[in-house]
Amino acid sequence: MSNIRINGDRLWDSLMEMAKIGATDKGGVCRLALTDLDRQGRDLFVQWAKDAGCTITVDKMGNIFARREGRNPSLPPVMTGSHLDSQPTGGRFDGVYGVLAGLEVLRTLNDLNYETEAPVEVAVWTNEEGSRFAPAMVASGVFAGVFDLDYGLSRADQDGRTMGQELARIGYAGDQPMGKPVGAYFEAHIEQGPILEAEDKTIGIVTHAQGQRWFEVTLTGQEAHAGPTPMPIRRDALLGAARMVQAVNRIGLDNAPVACATVGLMQVYPNSRNVIPGRVFFTVDLRHPDDAVLAKMADEFHAALNEILAEGKLTAEVEQIFYYAPVPFDEDCVGAVRAATAAAGFSNRDIVSGAGHDACYLAKVAPTGMIFIPCIDGISHNEVEDAKPEWVSAGCEVLLGAMLERANAGGATVGAGSKADAA
Amino acid sequence: MSNIRINGDRLWDSLMEMAKIGATDKGGVCRLALTDLDRQGRDLFVQWAKDAGCTITVDKMGNIFARREGRNPSLPPVMTGSHLDSQPTGGRFDGVYGVLAGLEVLRTLNDLNYETEAPVEVAVWTNEEGSRFAPAMVASGVFAGVFDLDYGLSRADQDGRTMGQELARIGYAGDQPMGKPVGAYFEAHIEQGPILEAEDKTIGIVTHAQGQRWFEVTLTGQEAHAGPTPMPIRRDALLGAARMVQAVNRIGLDNAPVACATVGLMQVYPNSRNVIPGRVFFTVDLRHPDDAVLAKMADEFHAALNEILAEGKLTAEVEQIFYYAPVPFDEDCVGAVRAATAAAGFSNRDIVSGAGHDACYLAKVAPTGMIFIPCIDGISHNEVEDAKPEWVSAGCEVLLGAMLERANAGGATVGAGSKADAA
């Protein structure tokens, strides 16, 4: 097992440098997928990766791969990565941490002149957040064959601009075909929840990710004047949507302790103070680590909606736009993370990911594991998202250890000019 | 009493011509206050009014007055009018009917060479709808001294553009000071509710308008990730807002049969599918014909909000941005409407206006009355808003009759060249 130290200051500085791109007043980041700011973030990463001696390829979904060659170039790469896009009110760590921890792994290997058996790659996955373009993880999904390329390129934002158009616009519509052999995939990420910090653990050894189902609902009633229209004859789409928000919340509570159920997005038409809303679009996000319970939650959601529709005032269009079953990560990869954590002596616990990650789709095509570090107050998808430098370093060291274990199946060497201790 | 006939075809044609400005696919109109389309509508009205021999003045709030001189120019004018702005998904009659019915009155008087004792004016009031700029009826409110001019000019739309800026931009920032003596004010309008049509009455003799209270509420919780954030620790602003939508609806129902309570506008932040909403802005519109009940409804609204806040998860900013007490219209003006309706033999009933109208503010500074005609299915603030040509003509004839009664306190003459029957 490796106990090579990474350069925590360098990693932190890179995170803070990247956080300037799309920085918000409240200390967060707004770097929505395939905007000009996303392009700037990508350009900076590519520059850093080239400076680290990597070769860069970009696939048709705009996923970027920075490759550090191994002794045996014909071996499939051991890959790490995450995403550079953020939520509209996102933080400085969600996604970008996994990318720059990967870069720090490469930089550390360079410092050591460390030659791995297999090549090592850092991936930047396009539009992981699913905020500007739904669903989440769409480009790693195409990479893993979960979605086809046309589907991925045709995802559109609220103004109708597609991922394909926006990739071309920002110069990241690459030429590499989708998918390739991956020897193992590891992703380091902030937990985005409160467990590790509450239990004072530095590393979360991610054994599973919970499943998700996302729905889009349009409720249609009838616009009418808020003054002369008697209450009993109203067909108020917002009233129906409000009842659904409560029903969704109830579904989350009823399937406690681990279920999550959220309405995050709602658009009201015509959205005028003195008009009874005639149409409301909203989204539903259901999550559970047990696929059967997740299905039951979806049934409960449909039942709640049908109860409202049965009153005969509103009609609905409903579509499930995203579903993946809970993901068990690869035993060997989880083992590699566990071993690297133990070797470094970090406090830890096993944990289930509440969020979706590109690793969830990579797990379909490669042995995959994840490493969590805590975040302050468990807060993510918020501009105040924060993490301590020692957590950031620790997660990167575990990532390095786990990657080396997998990249060196055939043995590894530390070349001349090593600047750090090697196992 | 007059039983002069107006030219129903001409009025209808003018309505349809004006409806082309901002016409929507669904047969409605989107002509938001102080947009370029509003300017086009104003320009067309001004042209028509000039063609009818009127002199035009515009006040500092952009209210337009088209004047047909009376025998005694020193008498305060008998005024009619309404508004040309619409809801985002508005119809072809709301407001514009009152303006063009007024124009048809002038055209009819011209046809007859009819000289009124007092001058007659048709007013176009700026931003009656309160949709682009809240509150409603802001410019007639400034005219009537309910709001001061600075307040009126500083009302801003959602992009921060003020009425003052937009009036200047479209060339309707007039030079006339606010307010002037008005001998009597009449406003013809579609009912915007279902009563007249349901009871098969052609004319509603409006005795009162219900009072209104509008609130703006911002609920603040905490943005967090929809996946790893346990249900019990969430501070979901949309959940709070959804409960308020239901509470507001309940207040409307509980104060039945005449109370109305509506949440028409809601904005969710950051409005991303996998982010628990941290902030929601919404509006509340409460109405009742009894001021004491209206106050009680406001108390109920505050109580419902306080119940949610008491749970300690959300904070709120609340502001009442609009209030007027129920309006009793002037006995003599209501009498003039009643007499004109009887003289023409139209089926009718007394009615309370559920909507606010510029007449509600004019009533503070002039004897005021209103005339309602039915609209199909009682639907307004909707693109399908519709009315029958015979209703449209009938309301205009009643308007003419009522205006003449008041304009001729000192006697009236039909000049040479009369083209129609005069009483």
Ligand SMILES: NC(=O)NCCC(=O)O
């Ligand atoms: N990690 C993360 O925030 N992913 C976004 C997709 C999700 O909502 O789970």
Ligand SMILES: NC(=O)NCCC(=O)O
């Ligand atoms: N007549 C009309 O639609 N007025 C708008 C103001 C209100 O909401 O009452």
